[in-house]
Amino acid sequence: MLAPQIEADGADPLFELGLAGRDRYRDLAAELLEDTGIDIGLWNEGIAQLATDEQQIPELKSKVAWQRQQGYLCDWLDAAEARDRWPWTGPAFGALWAPHDGALDPTSLVRALRADAERRGARLVADGATRIEHQDGRVTAVVGADRYPTQHVVIAAGAWSGRIEGLPRPLSVEPVRGQMVALPWPAEIPRAVLYNRDCYLLARGSEALAGSTMEFAGFDTAVTSQGVERILACLATLCPPLSGVRPLRTWAGLRPVTPDGLPIVGPAPGLDGLWYATGHGRNGILLAAITGLIISQLVAREPTHEDVSLLSPERYWRW
Numbered sequence: 001m002l003a004p005q006i007e008a009d010g011a012d013p014l015f016e017l018g019l020a021g022r023d024r025y026r027d028l029a030a031e032l033l034e035d036t037g038i039d040i041g042l043w044n045e046g047i048a049q050l051a052t053d054e055q056q057i058p059e060l061k062s063k064v065a066w067q068r069q070q071g072y073l074c075d076w077l078d079a080a081e082a083r084d085r086w087p088w089t090g091p092a093f094g095a096l097w098a099p100h101d102g103a104l105d106p107t108s109l110v111r112a113l114r115a116d117a118e119r120r121g122a123r124l125v126a127d128g129a130t131r132i133e134h135q136d137g138r139v140t141a142v143v144g145a146d147r148y149p150t151q152h153v154v155i156a157a158g159a160w161s162g163r164i165e166g167l168p169r170p171l172s173v174e175p176v177r178g179q180m181v182a183l184p185w186p187a188e189i190p191r192a193v194l195y196n197r198d199c200y201l202l203a204r205g206s207e208a209l210a211g212s213t214m215e216f217a218g219f220d221t222a223v224t225s226q227g228v229e230r231i232l233a234c235l236a237t238l239c240p241p242l243s244g245v246r247p248l249r250t251w252a253g254l255r256p257v258t259p260d261g262l263p264i265v266g267p268a269p270g271l272d273g274l275w276y277a278t279g280h281g282r283n284g285i286l287l288a289a290i291t292g293l294i295i296s297q298l299v300a301r302e303p304t305h306e307d308v309s310l311l312s313p314e315r316y317w318r319w
């Protein structure tokens with residue numbers, strides 16, 4: 001999902017970056033299609049967050065008001081309007097409507113980015129990095145099954161980032177498991193992306209993707225019956241026509257999460273040539289393209305597209 005307006009809580013420090021991340025895909029999707037022939041499935045037709053009881057209305061309305069005050073398109077739909085747009089949903093006492101939020105297909109995005117990188121001369125090597133080597137305050141190599149001499153290394157190993165040896169300081173990135181369920185999208189319902197407080201539903205191709213859990217389960221990517229049941233119970237409220245429908249598949253992934261919930265993006269203090277691009281939590285797809293752009297600008301010592309001082313690795317290492 002590309003949902004900065006849905007995910008943001010008031011004056012969230014990631015709000016502006018999230019919007020820039022979302023909007024960057026407009027150009028990138030067209031460029032990738034032209035250059036690689038791969039469609040990343042960009043869909044910008046809006047996301048709604050429903051109030052499923054009256055108590056949720058003030059919080060959602062104040063989120064709408066705050067975003068409008070900042071000059072962004074965001075609407076409050078009353079219960080009748082929400083029912084009109086999504087007659088198939090369960091209880092809806094109103095909805096926050098973010099007309100520019102949307103989604104893409106992350107698998108196609110990765111395929112397109114890989115193809116584009118190779119087209120531009122990158123050589124992709126499948127290896128697991130175990131260690132970073134450095135000498136005299138400068139990175140010299142990445143070591144895995146093989147050794148790769150280099151002047152620059154970007155640590156972008158998701159929840160596993162802190163496991164790489166040779167980093168100058170411990171890295172606070174922990175895995176938070178998220179389980180997902182896919183069901184057949186009901187043929188009579190138009191494509192949509194809907195959230196409520198406890199889950200979300202997204203149409204992709206012929207499937208309805210529903211999620212997700214937020215669990216501290218270490219590096220365990222098992223799908224559990226409790227996790228799936230929780231998602232299906234919430235889905236029965238969000239989309240009653242899917243109630244009792246047999247899932248097509250289930251899976252789980254690990255979000256890389258930092259103690260303050262902000263990604264870690266920037267140079268490692270005290271070690272030239274080492275860069276971090278990790279800890280993106282729930283928003284790593286939304287922020288993938290903008291993070292790539294920012295890291296390339298930092299490495300080239302150019303001004304960055306967005307101010308990322310709040311994401312600096314130094315915030316953890318002032319001792």
Ligand SMILES: Cc1cc2nc3c(=O)[nH]c(=O)nc-3n(C[C@H](O)[C@H](O)[C@H](O)COP(=O)(O)OP(=O)(O)OC[C@H]3O[C@@H](n4cnc5c(N)ncnc54)[C@H](O)[C@@H]3O)c2cc1C
Pocket residue numbers: 001002127128129130156157158159160161164177178179180211212252253254255256277278279280281282283284285286287
């Ligand atoms: C259920 C679920 C739903 C989500 N929904 C959304 C969403 O709607 N929108 C959104 O923006 N984000 C979403 N996220 C979050 C998003 O998936 C993550 O933030 C994002 O994947 C993080 O990207 P990353 O590249 O940092 O890490 P990852 O995607 O985890 O990729 C890290 C890669 O590094 C590899 N690796 C690990 N260690 C090494 C090593 N030592 N050497 C070499 N390679 C290594 C791993 O195998 C992996 O391929 C969701 C996450 C989950 C689990």
